[in-house]
Amino acid sequence: MKKLKTDPKGVLTGSHYLDGDYALAEGALAAGCRFFAGYPITPSTETAERFSERIPYVGGVFIQMEDELASIAALIGAVWGGQKVMTVTSGPGFSLMMENLGLAxxxxxxxxxxxxxxxxxxxxxxxxxxxxxxxxxxYGSHGDYEIIALSPDSPQECFDLAIEAFNLSETYRVPTLIMTDECVGHMHEKVVIPEADKIEVVERKWYTGPKGEYLPYKLDDDGIPFLTKVGQGHRFHTTGLTRDERGYPDLNAERQKIVVTHLIEKIRGNADKIIKLEEDQIENADVVVVSYGITSRVAVRAVQQAREAGLKVGTMRLITVWPFPEKRIKELAPHVKAFVVPELNYGQIVREVERSAWGKTKVVSVPHCAGWVHDPADILQAIKEAAK
Amino acid sequence: MTDIRFSGLGGQGVIRCGLISGKALSLYDDKHATMTQSFGPEARGSACSSQLVVSDDRVLYPYIATPSILVSMSQEAYEKYVPELGKGGTLVVDEDLVKLKKVRDDVTVYAVPSTRFAEELGNRIIANLVMLGFFTAVTKIVSPEAMKKALPGLVPERFLDLNIKAFDKGLAHGEKVLKEKK
Incomplete structure (x- = not known):
């Protein structure tokens, strides 16, 4: 691939016709990601391909690793070396990453x-x-922890949410997942990339205090510890074991309580700031269709038809899937006849909706065994039933 | 809203047809165009298609059900997809590769020897560009200027002129056919 015309920061400013996979790579580059380690797997390979073609011109590292275990391990190492990092995968590779996702x-x-x-x-x-x-x-890795997961519904949102994912991961020092799918990954649409200066990028929270006093896990006032780059003269230690503020093993129930509570509360406690939803005609709705990713665009067809038939249907699109917007669901539950939850699985996020609705209203799953998107008629049928 | 399906055999460039048209419409004709494609382990020579949803506003539902325009560059693709063509639809075919069966009265058919024209220009690999030129002329869904602007980056640079030549040949033939129809 030839060098593409970018601005000095490597941002491909302008309008482009891209698929979701390519847009993910462009978003990552725009967010300042300069390290990618991965193992090719359909249908995510195009992101790796794009990254590998672009990275020589913007400076950075692309490594095709021996497998996905090594890929995420390389990312963790590169973060301690000071890089913003990303990998991309699909189901089987995602499973292999689970152990080190827990480590991260x-x-x-x-x-x-x-x-x-x-x-x-x-x-x-x-x-x-x-x-x-x-x-x-x-829940793929063992132990109690929280992550952030976003779900784009278009190539444009793949670009936008890639940047958002980096910003969230830096803000909360947490692995952030972009849970997209083959449809969005391979769909081509116009993607508008702003000028580099107009893109809000959260920089790493670097430690700037005196040498010899750095504590990798000492919480700052905002509850998030500072980071440093190894080799800068600060004492640095980290481990997968339950640790003290220095990052050294500290194996007892009291310390465990502090660490686990922190890992969970830094996300749950900031859920209102993290969660992004897109709602439409929720006021006075009898039925609210809750969906995410490609399914929200398929559900649109059913919702339009239901509205034409005179039903009061609102939609809620989960841009952030984790942390789950339980507060909003709980708030709406007493006012609607039902939530309808179509998703390309046998019923996963519907359980979260059910839990959050606290039995105050009906929750209807519209499952699908995957392979293709829903027939909008199936979603329409579920809406009609739910509205009764 | 216009739903378009390009269909043919793997290797003919039917996915590229969707990409070029989608890019032209989205970036240079001020429309919204969502392109999806058949994606699988199929090799060269098997049936494949790309779909384009074109709209003045943002495309919400990204898939096509009853396309109003069907472009077919192989017999298999034509037979597979012609039943779904919407009422009053337009069918565009390579006349040497597709033998038409009984055509519905409400369907308008445009035929072009795209592969033959491409061979005359020196390479059958550009048949899809002849088809795109012809498609542009007869459907008027996209402007020829936008289509030509969309080509760099989507065809090999050293063959850009040849691709434009192929497009122009198809375009001219399409305009001629339209005139004759009138």
Whole structure:
């Protein structure tokens, strides 16, 4: 690939016709990501391809690793070396990343993983779409932890949310996942990339205090510890074990309580700031369709038809899937007849809706075994039933 | 809203047809165009298609159900997709590669020897550009200027002139056919 015309920061400012996978790579580059380690897997390979073609011209590192375990391990190492990092994968690779995703959570490593979902389990449907890894995204690694997960519905949003993912991961020192799917990954649409100066990029929270006093896990006033680059003269230690403020093992229940509460509360306590939703005609709605990613664009067709038939239907699109917007669902539950939740899996996020609705209203799942998107008629049928 | 399906065999450049048209409409004709494609382990020579939803506003539902324009560059693709063509639809075919069966009265057919024209220009690989030129002329959904602007980056640079030549040949033929129809 020839050198593309970019601004000095490597941002491909202008209007482009891109697929979601390429847009993810462009978003990452615009956010300042300069390290990518990954293992190619359909339907995410195009992101790696794009990154590998672009990175020589903007300065940075692209490594094709031996597998996905090594890929995420390389990311963690590169973060301690001072880089903003990303990898991209799909179901089988995502499973292989789970152990080190937990390590990244425990070590409070800011990194971004995009999962361009396909049908599973196992090798499943390599070239076909799915949304079956939504629970794995939150619970796939062992122990109690929180992550952030975003779900784009278009190539433009792949670009925008890639930047958002980096900003969130830096702000909260937490792995942030972009849970997209084959449909959005391979869909081409216009993507408008702003000038570099107009893109809001959160820089790493670097430690600037005196040498010899740096504590990698001492919380700042905002509850997030500072980071440093190894080799800068600060004493640095980190481990997967429960640790003290110095990053050294401190194995007891009291310390465990402090660490785990912190890992969870830094996300749950900031959920209102993190969560982004797109709502339409929620006021006075009898039925609210809750969906995310490609399914929200398929549901639109059903919602339009339901409205034409005189039903009062609102929509809620989860741009942020994790942390789950339980407060909003709980708030709406007593005022609606039902939530209808279509998703390209056998019913995953619907359980969160159910839990958050507290039994105050009906929650209807519109499952799909993946491989292709819903027939809008199935969603329409569910809306009609739910409105009764 | 206009739904378009380009169809043919893997290797003919039917995905590229969707890409070029989508880029032309989105970036140079001030429309919204969402392109999706058949994506699978199929090799060269098997049926494939790309779909384009064109709209003045943002495209919400990105898939097509009853396309109003069907472009077919192979017999198999034509037979597979012609039943879904919407009422009053337009069918555009390579006349040497597609043998038409009984055509519905409400459908307007435009035929072009795109592969033959491409061979006359020296390379059958540019048949899809002849088809795109012809498609541009007869459907008027996209401007020829936008289509030509969309080509750099989507065809190999050293063959850009040849691709434009192929497009122009298809375009001229399309305009001629339109005149004759009148």
């Amino acid at each position: 959570c425990m070590q409070e490593t800011p990194l971004v993983i995009a999962n361009v979902q396909r049908g599973g389990p196992s090798t499943g449907l390599p070239t076909m779409t799915g949304q079956q890894d939504m629970m794995q995204a939150k």
